[in-house]
Amino acid sequence: xxxxxxxxxxxxxxxxxxxxxxxxxxxxxxxxxxxxxxxxxxxxxxxxxxxxxxxxxxxxxxxxxxxxxxxxxxxxxxxxxxxxxxxxxxxxxxxxxxxxxxxxxxxxxxxxxxxxxxxxxxxxxxxxxxxxxxxxxxxxxxxxxxxxxxxxxxxxxxxxxxxxxxxxxxxxxxxxxxxxxxxxxxxxxxxxxxxxxxxxxxxxxxxxxxxxxxxxxxxxxxxxxxxxxxxxxxxxxxxxxxxxxxxxxxxxxxxxxxxxxxxxxxxxxxxxxxxxxxxxxxxxxxxxxxxxxxxxxxxx
Amino acid sequence: xxxxxxxxxxxxxxxxxxxxxxxxxxxxxxxxxxxxxxxxxxxxxxxxxxxxxxxxxxxxxxxxxxxxxxxxxxxxxxxxxxxxxxxxxxxxxxxxxxxxxxxxxxxxxxxxxxxxxxxxxxxxxxxxxxxxxxxxxxxxxxxxxxxxxxxxxxxxxxxxxxxxxxxxxxxxxxxxxxxxxxxxxxxxxxxxxxxxxxxxxxxxxxxxxxxxxxxxxxxxxxxxxxxxxxxxxxxxxxxxxxxxxxxxxxxxxxxxxxxxxxxxxxxxxxxxxxxxxxxxxxxxxxxxxxxxxxxxxxxxxxxxxxxxxxxxxxxxxxxxxxxxx
Numbered sequence: 001x002x003x004x005x006x007x008x009x010x011x012x013x014x015x016x017x018x019x020x021x022x023x024x025x026x027x028x029x030x031x032x033x034x035x036x037x038x039x040x041x042x043x044x045x046x047x048x049x050x051x052x053x054x055x056x057x058x059x060x061x062x063x064x065x066x067x068x069x070x071x072x073x074x075x076x077x078x079x080x081x082x083x084x085x086x087x088x089x090x091x092x093x094x095x096x097x098x099x100x101x102x103x104x105x106x107x108x109x110x111x112x113x114x115x116x117x118x119x120x121x122x123x124x125x126x127x128x129x130x131x132x133x134x135x136x137x138x139x140x141x142x143x144x145x146x147x148x149x150x151x152x153x154x155x156x157x158x159x160x161x162x163x164x165x166x167x168x169x170x171x172x173x174x175x176x177x178x179x180x181x182x183x184x185x186x187x188x189x190x191x192x193x194x195x196x197x198x199x200x201x202x203x204x205x206x207x208x209x210x211x212x213x214x215x216x217x218x219x220x221x222x223x224x225x226x227x228x229x230x231x232x233x234x235x236x237x238x239x240x241x242x243x244x245x246x247x248x249x250x251x252x253x254x255x256x257x258x259x260x261x262x263x264x265x266x267x268x269x270x271x272x273x274x275x276x277x278x279x280x281x282x283x284x285x286x287x288x289x290x291x292x293x294x295x296x297x298x299x300x
Numbered sequence: 301x302x303x304x305x306x307x308x309x310x311x312x313x314x315x316x317x318x319x320x321x322x323x324x325x326x327x328x329x330x331x332x333x334x335x336x337x338x339x340x341x342x343x344x345x346x347x348x349x350x351x352x353x354x355x356x357x358x359x360x361x362x363x364x365x366x367x368x369x370x371x372x373x374x375x376x377x378x379x380x381x382x383x384x385x386x387x388x389x390x391x392x393x394x395x396x397x398x399x400x401x402x403x404x405x406x407x408x409x410x411x412x413x414x415x416x417x418x419x420x421x422x423x424x425x426x427x428x429x430x431x432x433x434x435x436x437x438x439x440x441x442x443x444x445x446x447x448x449x450x451x452x453x454x455x456x457x458x459x460x461x462x463x464x465x466x467x468x469x470x471x472x473x474x475x476x477x478x479x480x481x482x483x484x485x486x487x488x489x490x491x492x493x494x495x496x497x498x499x500x501x502x503x504x505x506x507x508x509x510x511x512x513x514x515x516x517x518x519x520x521x522x523x524x525x526x527x528x529x530x531x532x533x534x535x536x537x538x539x540x541x542x543x544x545x546x547x548x549x550x551x552x553x554x555x556x557x558x559x560x561x562x563x564x565x566x567x568x569x570x571x572x573x574x575x576x577x578x579x580x581x582x583x584x585x586x587x588x589x590x591x592x593x594x595x596x597x598x599x600x601x602x603x604x605x606x607x608x609x610x611x612x613x614x615x616x617x618x619x620x621x622x623x624x625x
Contacts, residue, residue: 031525032424032426035421035424035426036426039421039432042418042436043432043436046436046439046494048461049450049451049494052450052453052454052461053450064459065458065459067464068464068468069459069461069464111345111346114342114345115342115343115345115346117342118338118339118340118341118342122336122338122339122342123332124335124336124337124338124343127343130343130347133350134346134350137350137354137355139603140358141550141595141598141599141602143575143578143595143598143599144357144358144361144592144598144599145354145357146361146578146582147357147361147582147591147592148357148358148361148364148592150582151360151371151588152357154371168349168352170345171345171346171349172345172346172349174349175346175350175354178346203334203335203338204342228441231444232442234444234445234557234560234561235557235579239583250444253446254445257449257452257561264453264456267449267453268453271446271447272446274445274446275442275446278441278442279438279441279442281441282438282441286434
């Protein structure tokens, strides 16, 4: 008798538990689908400006001002892109931007890596004090140093050349990158250095042959963010470059806007072309981007 | 194998070394000294760079802020005149401070809230979450002139996307945004929210660091979703929010490119950001001394606000392992 009642109790408990679980699962499902809908709605909101941009860039001028607006342009005017590239000396701007971006990037990566190696791996008097001073310079907004730097470059006769935009990057690539790389180098085991030294490797050799290859992911992050920063830079070129043939893409776009006001089909086409390398860079290096933001707390 | 190679190599090099040292013992430096020299040599770029591009110019601009210099005539020492003029005789300075502060006041909390909200939604195992993360983060990769131009077109009064949608969906006649004294600044705030993905990503990283046992324990104790949010998530996320707050304040106070491209500070100085005031003073009016004083004020203003946030932090930022004050 008692055995049966235990079974009944047991069964009731099972039933209750099942019901509880089902309810919980249902609740979780409702919660997840709500989140999903909200997220999808937000994603659409974020994508709309992009789609609008693409759509505008393929329209005729007259159909920009149709009401209601056309999302799919009729006719599709691919020529806008050709025009956008030829109305202003676009390829000159592109060449200038590439020269500045890549030469300064090389300088930044090499010198930041070298300096970070010294801070992370070598013991020398004054190291920690200098590192702390370096970190405290991160607090200083560039506006404070802007004017004296401008006057220094003016005295050197570097105005309207690329030098003010490139040369400073060869001096350690900035406190932030040094800090980032130093933190990464600290995680590489020191035994590797010792082993290399026993095998007769020089100090520079350890940096170049041991640390550099192992630091590839970190250097990749530095390169990605550096590329983005230089490509987007506006204030630097605005201050240092005067003549149109020295302009970068950012300055060129601004010029374009002033010359072809309300010709939004051209402006959007040109903007899209300028954004394209950034989009490609992002697409290829997505994983590193996300990691980089998470590691550095840099918002991009 | 490797061990033997090691032994023979070191033996060989020791032999060489002995041969050398016997001849000239004194010039040979100890390993320690060698390392120190190499350390200095390899760190030299940043030491020079710091002196040349940061500390030197910083001192120079501090001195310059007490001078009057138009680049053509020699600089003249004027004492605190620049600072006096800034506070008493420059209407545009106060306008710039007002605009920038107002902008930060809206952009920073909104950005924080949206960033956290999206991160909370995204911190679940949902299909396609990776694609969402990419989409939300994408706009913050594309800062700069191209984005400013895109938003100019969206905010265009008659045929811009925003007003068309407002009219079609809500039957609201939208304002003329960038051409309206009242709406130009809100337009800039709206645009900044498009780039909320960076803050979101940092929040997401923070959320993923919260141990799930805490939620499980709370559930056993009968905590609902709201209690879990306010008693676990928010306290543990407070250091991340604190970081985002400081970063947000600093970047909001230094806006330049968008304002320069989209409005040039107009209409009637409604979007005359502080960065624009420094730029115009220095590179349009060539008042280098006064512009340096303006830059120093910005620095001190940022510093003061940051300190304020730091001072307030014991009241609301929770660090694990440390009792709450």
